[in-house]
Amino acid sequence: MSVNAEDAGRNGGRGAGDPTPTPTEEHTPTEEPRPPEEPRPAEEPTPAAELLYGVIRRLWPLHRTVVRAVERELQATGMTAGEHALLDALRTEGPRTVPQLARSMDLDRQPVQRWVNHAAELDLVVTAPNPAHRRSPLIELTAQGAEAIRGIQEFEVTELRQRLADLSTEDVRTALHVLDRLGEEFRHLANGARMSPSETGTDHTPDNRDRKDRNPTDTTGAADPARAPGKGRSGE
Numbered sequence: 001m002s003v004n005a006e007d008a009g010r011n012g013g014r015g016a017g018d019p020t021p022t023p024t025e026e027h028t029p030t031e032e033p034r035p036p037e038e039p040r041p042a043e044e045p046t047p048a049a050e051l052l053y054g055v056i057r058r059l060w061p062l063h064r065t066v067v068r069a070v071e072r073e074l075q076a077t078g079m080t081a082g083e084h085a086l087l088d089a090l091r092t093e094g095p096r097t098v099p100q101l102a103r104s105m106d107l108d109r110q111p112v113q114r115w116v117n118h119a120a121e122l123d124l125v126v127t128a129p130n131p132a133h134r135r136s137p138l139i140e141l142t143a144q145g146a147e148a149i150r151g152i153q154e155f156e157v158t159e160l161r162q163r164l165a166d167l168s169t170e171d172v173r174t175a176l177h178v179l180d181r182l183g184e185e186f187r188h189l190a191n192g193a194r195m196s197p198s199e200t201g202t203d204h205t206p207d208n209r210d211r212k213d214r215n216p217t218d219t220t221g222a223a224d225p226a227r228a229p230g231k232g233r234s235g236e
Contacts, residue, residue, distance in 0.1 A: 055178060073155075077148065078122055086115045087124060087141065087149040095128060095140035124148060 124145030
């Protein structure tokens with residue numbers, strides 16, 4: 001076999017003078033630019049959502065208006081609107097510690113403690129020993145405090161009955177239910193939880209949320225951080 005033949009064998013039958021083939025270049029097809037996606041039209045709010053927004057928009061002005069009305073009513077008593085709320089909580093729930101009062105009112109302890117101190121100066125509340133915690137005394141109404149809040153609330157009930165006579169009992173129950181549900185969901189949002197109480201089956205309505213607070217010897221637990229806007233400053 002000649003050298004040329006051997007070379008041809010080594011080169012797969014190509015002659016010595018045949019050019020060396022180059023690898024085929026890969027061709028990447030150029031993608032055509034996609035047209036921009038059209039923005040999705042905003043979902044139209046449902047009638048229920050519109051009504052809920054209406055309720056929420058009214059809450060802050062209503063809160064401020066109630067505080068002003070209560071403060072005007074209390075001018076002759078020396079009490080503030082916050083102390084009115086404190087006496088109401090003690091009349092409703094009985095003796096409580098300051099942490100319990102703060103938690104049930106969705107407030108920090110500091111404003112509640114100031115209200116307790118001032119109410120004590122007015123002889124409306126007094127501290128009593130707490131069997132469960134020596135350093136956290138119970139706060140309870142004095143006879144004067146019980147009489148003061150009873151008279152105030154009797155007047156308020158009479159005024160409400162006359163001014164809101166057009167509202168039925170069922171109307172008021174519905175309003176309470178809506179406010180409880182709003183409070184439940186906004187408390188969930190304020191605490192940053194991923195799942196809502198309705199999804200987890202946790203009931204945070206006031207009746208259940210404060211069940212532990214009704215034990216006057218319980219001193220555990222801090223104030224709920226999700227308090228109503230401005231509530232901690234009103235009537236201090």
